[in-house]
Amino acid sequence: MLQATRKVLILPLVAAVSLATGLGLAELTPAAHVTAQTTTVKTLHQLNDDFIAISEHVTPAVVSISMSKRIHAAQPKRSDQFSDPDDYYDFFGTPGPNGQPQPQPDQLQQGMGSGVIVDAAKGYILTNNHVVADADEIRVTLTNHRNFKAKVVGTDPLSDLAVIKVDGAAGLSQVTLGDSDALAVGEWVLAIGNPFGLDSTVTAGIISAKGRNQVGVADFEDFLQTDAAINPGNSGGALVNIKGELIGINTAIATRSKGYMGIGFAIPSNMIKQVMQSLITKGKVSRSQLGVFIQSLDDAMAQSLGLPNASQGILVSGINKGSPAEVAGLRKYDVITRLNGQPVSDTNQFRNTIALTPPNSEIAIEVLRNGQKLVFKPKLTEATGPNQTGPQNRPAELSGDQDLTVTDLTPAMRRQLQLPNDVSGAIVNHVDAESPAYEKGIRNGDVITELNRKPVSSAQAFNAAYKAIKSGDPVLLAVSRQGGSLVVAFSKP
Numbered sequence: 001m002l003q004a005t006r007k008v009l010i011l012p013l014v015a016a017v018s019l020a021t022g023l024g025l026a027e028l029t030p031a032a033h034v035t036a037q038t039t040t041v042k043t044l045h046q047l048n049d050d051f052i053a054i055s056e057h058v059t060p061a062v063v064s065i066s067m068s069k070r071i072h073a074a075q076p077k078r079s080d081q082f083s084d085p086d087d088y089y090d091f092f093g094t095p096g097p098n099g100q101p102q103p104q105p106d107q108l109q110q111g112m113g114s115g116v117i118v119d120a121a122k123g124y125i126l127t128n129n130h131v132v133a134d135a136d137e138i139r140v141t142l143t144n145h146r147n148f149k150a151k152v153v154g155t156d157p158l159s160d161l162a163v164i165k166v167d168g169a170a171g172l173s174q175v176t177l178g179d180s181d182a183l184a185v186g187e188w189v190l191a192i193g194n195p196f197g198l199d200s201t202v203t204a205g206i207i208s209a210k211g212r213n214q215v216g217v218a219d220f221e222d223f224l225q226t227d228a229a230i231n232p233g234n235s236g237g238a239l240v241n242i243k244g245e246l247i248g249i250n251t252a253i254a255t256r257s258k259g260y261m262g263i264g265f266a267i268p269s270n271m272i273k274q275v276m277q278s279l280i281t282k283g284k285v286s287r288s289q290l291g292v293f294i295q296s297l298d299d300a301m302a303q304s305l306g307l308p309n310a311s312q313g314i315l316v317s318g319i320n321k322g323s324p325a326e327v328a329g330l331r332k333y334d335v336i337t338r339l340n341g342q343p344v345s346d347t348n349q350f351r352n353t354i355a356l357t358p359p360n361s362e363i364a365i366e367v368l369r370n371g372q373k374l375v376f377k378p379k380l381t382e383a384t385g386p387n388q389t390g391p392q393n394r395p396a397e398l399s400g401d402q403d404l405t406v407t408d409l410t411p412a413m414r415r416q417l418q419l420p421n422d423v424s425g426a427i428v429n430h431v432d433a434e435s436p437a438y439e440k441g442i443r444n445g446d447v448i449t450e451l452n453r454k455p456v457s458s459a460q461a462f463n464a465a466y467k468a469i470k471s472g473d474p475v476l477l478a479v480s481r482q483g484g485s486l487v488v489a490f491s492k493p
Helices: 004-019 028-060 084-090 269-282 299-302 324-327 348-354 409-418 459-468
Strands: 062-071 107-119 124-129 137-141 147-156 161-166 188-193 201-213 223-225 239-240 246-252 264-270 291-298 314-319 335-340 365-369 370-374 404-408 425-433 448-449 474-481 484-491
Touching: 028 062, 028 188, 062 124, 084 409, 107 246, 107 324, 124 269, 137 161, 147 269, 161 269, 188 246, 223 246, 246 269, 264 269, 291 348, 291 484, 299 324, 299 474, 299 484, 314 448, 314 474, 335 348, 425 459, 448 459
Parallel strands: none
Antiparallel strands: 062 107, 062 137, 107 124, 124 161, 137 147, 147 161, 188 201, 188 239, 201 223, 223 264, 239 246, 246 264, 291 314, 314 335, 314 484, 335 365, 365 370, 404 425, 425 448, 448 474, 474 484
């Protein structure tokens, strides 16, 4: 009876599969039913056995990480402005002898996460930077409950990766890094870690998406997205494929409840390999720079640049003076179509590839310029920190078209905005919130340097040229913003 019940329960699945292959349910004979069910059950048993084998192989290499950090409290000092001991109570806490404020104790901050052993012989463990950042003490607990003190080998906040090390830990297990580029959306994966302090928790899911960026977790993002259950404490844990290979380090979740909602993010193994090697050999990650500002193309930009569509590549919206890009001959408005022979369509992927290429490497960049294909071979230099300065105040209004008005860039404004002398143009002081310019990203404080690829020398020159553009015709603006450069295209309203 139990067997018969089991067969009935799986009939809808068999029927669905049969209909999908063009067979009607009435065409299935009893023998076909049995064969389909037997095949399905064998497949499920095989998948079940594979999950068990992967879990048994990988779980011993996934560790629990606990960290502690002492937060030094600001100690109060006697001040003449307080004459009554009760004043000290209100400001600092309980007063001490002679009305002096009582010293405040240091606070001990503690946290937990996960890590993955990637080199058993040397004791190297991979985890997230945010798991061990600024820790005074780090301890690692294995699945067999052995506990070790760990030290930091190197951290990389820009990718949110870190490598720590345990010494004198014999008999460790390790996992092998797989090829995250070979993953397919829909592929089975297992997440292994210590959510909420529950050691050696295994969850299953699939790869939901690849190449996720702008998540807001790190500066360099190329996340794998998975629906395998990931919760607080999983950070730094393993995401493995059905070969038992490490293809990601679980890093973040998208949630409204601080718990699992089916969207988790993992750093892909191919990014991990490069970062990890640098951390182990040098204790830091050296990144390269090309010296260009890049952005995605849209249909309006493609039309303005004379391109057949917006899928041609990515746009160079600005170039730094003296950079490898300028030395090699790249120019603003070039459309990068290939990097080292590979097609380019995503700005984030291009930026990550450049950054993780060793400094002093020569690369090959193919561009479209005025319909002509050109190849340049710049030599990359080591990256420096980004310019964090930007506009502080907004200038007074000067008359212009109602949807977009600008004013002159004065020497005082140039100093305030910390603009280099070679940047000239007009400052946006009003943009209608319902205008195409606003929709495409133009904001107050932007410095418009070019209009339809012609330099803007003053607000008056901009207004004259802008008014001359007919309604419905394309407008292409080059903009300087907070030390960066971008291009915006829209149709004149």
